[in-house]
Amino acid sequence: MTLEIKGxxxxxxxxxxxxxxxxxxxxxGILGLLGPNGAGKxxxxxxxxxxxxxxxxxxxxxxxxxxxNPDFIRKILGYLPQDFGVYPNLNAYEFxxxxxxxxxxGGKGLRQRIDMLLEGVNLTADAKMPIGTYSxxxxxxxxxxxxxxxxxxxxxxxxxxxxxxxxxxxxxxQLIAELANDCIIILSSHIVSDIETIxxxxxxxxxxxxxxxxxxxxxxxxxxxxIYEVVLNHNEVGDFKMRYKVIDTSRQNDRMRVRYINKDxxxxxxxxxxxxxxxxxxLLLTLNNA
Amino acid sequence: xxxxxxxVKADYLQRTRSYAFLIALAVTIYVAYLFVPPxxxxxxxxxxxxxxxxxxxxxxxxxxxxxxxxxxxxxxFLLVNNSIKKDIDTExxxxxxxxxxxxxxxxxxxxxxNYLVLCTIVxxxxxxSLVMFYVRGAxxxxxxxxxxxxxxFFAFPALFVVAALAVVAEVFLGKxxxxxxxxxxxxxxxxxxxxxxxGNDIPTGFNDPFGLSLVTSSVKNHINTTxxxxxxxxxFGFIFSPQKPFKIFTWNGIDWTGIFIFSRLVWMTFAxxxxxxxxxxxxxxxxxQVVRKKKKLMKQFQENQESIISSGGINTASLPPIVTNYxxxxxxxxxxxxxLRHGNKWxxxxxxxxxxxxxxxxxxxxxxxxxxxxxxxxxxxxSDLTTKEKTNRLHYFTYASYRPLIRMLPAxxxxxxxxxxxxxxxxxxxxxxxxxxxxxxxxxNGAVLIVLLATTLGIVSGSSKLYEIFFFLLxxxxxxxxxxTDYLGSMHHGNEHTLTFIILGINIILAATGFLVRSYQTxxx
Numbered sequence: 001m002t003l004e005i006k007g008x009x010x011x012x013x014x015x016x017x018x019x020x021x022x023x024x025x026x027x028x029g030i031l032g033l034l035g036p037n038g039a040g041k042x043x044x045x046x047x048x049x050x051x052x053x054x055x056x057x058x059x060x061x062x063x064x065x066x067x068x069n070p071d072f073i074r075k076i077l078g079y080l081p082q083d084f085g086v087y088p089n090l091n092a093y094e095f096x097x098x099x100x101x102x103x104x105x106g107g108k109g110l111r112q113r114i115d116m117l118l119e120g121v122n123l124t125a126d127a128k129m130p131i132g133t134y135s136x137x138x139x140x141x142x143x144x145x146x147x148x149x150x151x152x153x154x155x156x157x158x159x160x161x162x163x164x165x166x167x168x169x170x171x172x173x174q175l176i177a178e179l180a181n182d183c184i185i186i187l188s189s190h191i192v193s194d195i196e197t198i199x200x201x202x203x204x205x206x207x208x209x210x211x212x213x214x215x216x217x218x219x220x221x222x223x224x225x226x227i228y229e230v231v232l233n234h235n236e237v238g239d240f241k242m243r244y245k246v247i248d249t250s251r252q253n254d255r256m257r258v259r260y261i262n263k264d265x266x267x268x269x270x271x272x273x274x275x276x277x278x279x280x281x282x283l284l285l286t287l288n289n290a
Numbered sequence: 291x292x293x294x295x296x297x298v299k300a301d302y303l304q305r306t307r308s309y310a311f312l313i314a315l316a317v318t319i320y321v322a323y324l325f326v327p328p329x330x331x332x333x334x335x336x337x338x339x340x341x342x343x344x345x346x347x348x349x350x351x352x353x354x355x356x357x358x359x360x361x362x363x364x365x366x367f368l369l370v371n372n373s374i375k376k377d378i379d380t381e382x383x384x385x386x387x388x389x390x391x392x393x394x395x396x397x398x399x400x401x402x403x404n405y406l407v408l409c410t411i412v413x414x415x416x417x418x419s420l421v422m423f424y425v426r427g428a429x430x431x432x433x434x435x436x437x438x439x440x441x442x443f444f445a446f447p448a449l450f451v452v453a454a455l456a457v458v459a460e461v462f463l464g465k466x467x468x469x470x471x472x473x474x475x476x477x478x479x480x481x482x483x484x485x486x487x488x489g490n491d492i493p494t495g496f497n498d499p500f501g502l503s504l505v506t507s508s509v510k511n512h513i514n515t516t517x518x519x520x521x522x523x524x525x526f527g528f529i530f531s532p533q534k535p536f537k538i539f540t541w542n543g544i545d546w547t548g549i550f551i552f553s554r555l556v557w558m559t560f561a562x563x564x565x566x567x568x569x570x571x572x573x574x575x576x577x578x579q580v581v582r583k584k585k586k587l588m589k590q591f592q593e594n595q596e597s598i599i600s601s602g603g604i605n606t607a608s609l610p611p612i613v614t615n616y617x618x619x620x621x622x623x624x625x626x627x628x629x630l631r632h633g634n635k636w637x638x639x640x641x642x643x644x645x646x647x648x649x650x651x652x653x654x655x656x657x658x659x660x661x662x663x664x665x666x667x668x669x670x671x672x673s674d675l676t677t678k679e680k681t682n683r684l685h686y687f688t689y690a691s692y693r694p695l696i697r698m699l700p701a702x703x704x705x706x707x708x709x710x711x712x713x714x715x716x717x718x719x720x721x722x723x724x725x726x727x728x729x730x731x732x733x734x735n736g737a738v739l740i741v742l743l744a745t746t747l748g749i750v751s752g753s754s755k756l757y758e759i760f761f762f763l764l765x766x767x768x769x770x771x772x773x774x775t776d777y778l779g780s781m782h783h784g785n786e787h788t789l790t791f792i793i794l795g796i797n798i799i800l801a802a803t804g805f806l807v808r809s810y811q812t813x814x815x
Binding site: 097 | 683698
């Protein structure tokens with residue numbers, strides 16, 4: 001199964017561009033989307049989910065254009081939007097039955113399927129409570145369950161771990177790692193560690209454009225030799241930040257340990273080069289393309 | 291003070307930058323045009339039997355101002371009674387609750403923004419009234435004060451009270467919109483009947499927030515004195531009646547008394563006092579009472595939370611195989627469930643009483659009054675049909691579902707119609723027993739109309755407000771026997787079939803518009 005995106009442009013108005021001539025090919029496995037706010041991640045996901053039409057370009061799923069034939073993907077799509085809601089007066093069973101109907105899933109096995117999904121997201125005990133009484137994390141888990149109702153072959157998760165506690169985040173990662181064997185999973189998150197742990201490939205976006213796509217090691221390699229650490233006095237940090245892109249700061253006794261990007265050949269005295277992480281590479285690449 | 295203005299400004303802009311407001315404004319402008327009908331028109335707005343006012347500045351200015359005041363006092367309430375609800379829905383209220391703003395200041399800012407919204411509409415009708423003076427041009431000289439003063443002393447103070455009552459209703463009745471409507475219109479009914487039963491004394495305005503009695507009393511006295519008549523009452527509102535011979539009289543307005551102007555200040559102070567009083571009962575977005583009601587539920591919920599046993603995740607291989615089912619019946623079932631659970635259970639009790647009463651009261655009463663009222667009581671259920679997805683941010687799922695246009699939307703419409711027909715059943719059964727098949731068809735046609743109006747106006751405007759106002763006005767007109775609004779076919783017309791076909795035509799246009807616009811929306815999020 002392959003999702004092929006060619007020359008996608010989404011122009012909201014003369015000033016606002018969501019995507020600009022965006023092309024990417026996505027195969028089975030997990031693709032992590034990284035990018036600052038407004039990079040176009042949600043726009044891309046909405047277009048793949050067929051709820052937004054591109055101004056230009058096309059999206060092919062196994063050679064079939066889903067822009068002109070959205071129902072082709074809808075049958076096998078699982079979508080968890082960033083800021084979805086629920087009907088607060090329905091309980092989890094009723095809500096999932098409703099969503100199942102939207103996806104065209106029914107039959108005798110539906111109830112059992114819902115039971116198993118609810119158990120999988122740890123909501124069995126609260127399944128008969130109105131969803132309006134759920135916490136943010138529980139609603140998010142309902143969202144994950146609904147995305148899996150129709151045995152999807154294309155799964156789109158827009159910021160799926162928002163509101164989940166650490167334990168649930170781990171469970172979610174395990175879950176999608178299992179699912180990735182036979183479907184395309186597109187996952188966007190601001191939490192780089194979520195992507196780092198599970199994504200087979202990473203695509204970094206900025207201003208509606210694709211900056212890079214590849215496996216994590218390829219991307220990390222692009223930041224090699226440019227990430228440094230230095231220990232500074234508190235009063236030096238402000239001035240230092242003016243000159244270098246600081247990635248992270250942490251307290252070390254009475255001083256500050258500063259992790260920063262240095263693209264110059266000249267190094268700051270006292271600095272040591274350290275191995276880059278995906279987060280470093282992401283920050284470096286978005287800085288280069290700013 | 292500056293932060294009150296900031297809140298008022300933000301709130302005002304947020305509310306006026308919506309299609310629903312623009313459409314309401316456009317409709318108001320059209321209605322304002324109708325305030326001054328040609329003398330040969332089949333309706334009048336202020337008249338006495340056998341007499342009509344000459345279209346001088348005073349007549350056009352005063353009548354426009356009064357009509358604006360009374361009409362806007364009724365439907366303006368529906369337009370603005372969601373300012374606190376909006377803060378609850380968007381959860382902005384939680385942020386507001388943590389700021390130093392006092393309850394009174396917050397409620398006052400809400401009242402003022404309500405007032406500004408209403409004043410915007412008033413200014414538009416004022417401008418239309420100026421235009422109407424020249425459109426109906428009868429050669430009289432233009433006197434600006436005849437336009438400004440009635441608006442200043444009738445419309446602006448009255449709407450200040452309406453704006454306050456909308457806030458007070460939200461504080462005390464929360465999200466129970468239907469109960470808010472009923473209470474408000476009951477109060478309005480009492481005030482209007484007080485005005486109507488007033489004797490021949492010169493009105494002071496203390497029992498009349500609209501100022502209506504001052505004008506009607508002046509016009510009545512003018513006719514009685516000039517033409518030696520004994521007219522007891524004037525008709526006011528959109529009154530339809532066949533053309534009869536009439537005399538045209540010239541009325542030059544009223545002398546503004548200090549006591550009347552003082553009475554306006556008293557009404558405005560009373561409104562402020564109500565807002566202040568309600569501030570002691572304002573929930574400040576802490577819904578303790580709701581928690582108390584659901585105490586048992588929450589206890590069970592907490593127990594459940596404690597007893598969660600961590601499972602091993604989802605084994606997709608062990609899930610039952612997918613069985614496809616593209617029927618729309620699950621949607622209809624859910625839509626009915628959502629409508630059933632919507633709103634206060636006491637409204638269902640009222641529904642049940644009216645439903646049973648339709649079997650028992652005389653047929654014409656059931657048809658002309660009980661059915662329109664019973665249908666109007668469902669206004670919130672229908673107005674939510676196609677707007678709730680967006681309100682609850684569920685449209686991402688519905689628009690991405692399989693064939694939403696030929697499955698979801700028809701299910702919503704059918705569920706709405708089903709509810710309307712079940713509610714109309716007593717009257718339909720009685721009509722069948724009376725062999726009045728035309729009535730059955732008309733009721734069904736009307737049921738489809740109000741549901742399609744709800745779905746289409748909801749889809750087009752993106753808000754439930756427009757339909758709520760429209761349905762209110764429609765019900766008001768039906769109860770006042772305005773033939774052109776007879777969507778249930780309860781009045782006698784020259785040709786019964788014409789009405790049926792006209793409504794059928796409107797239904798087709800509404801359905802087509804709803805489907806077309808929703809088709810666009812599903813692909814343009």
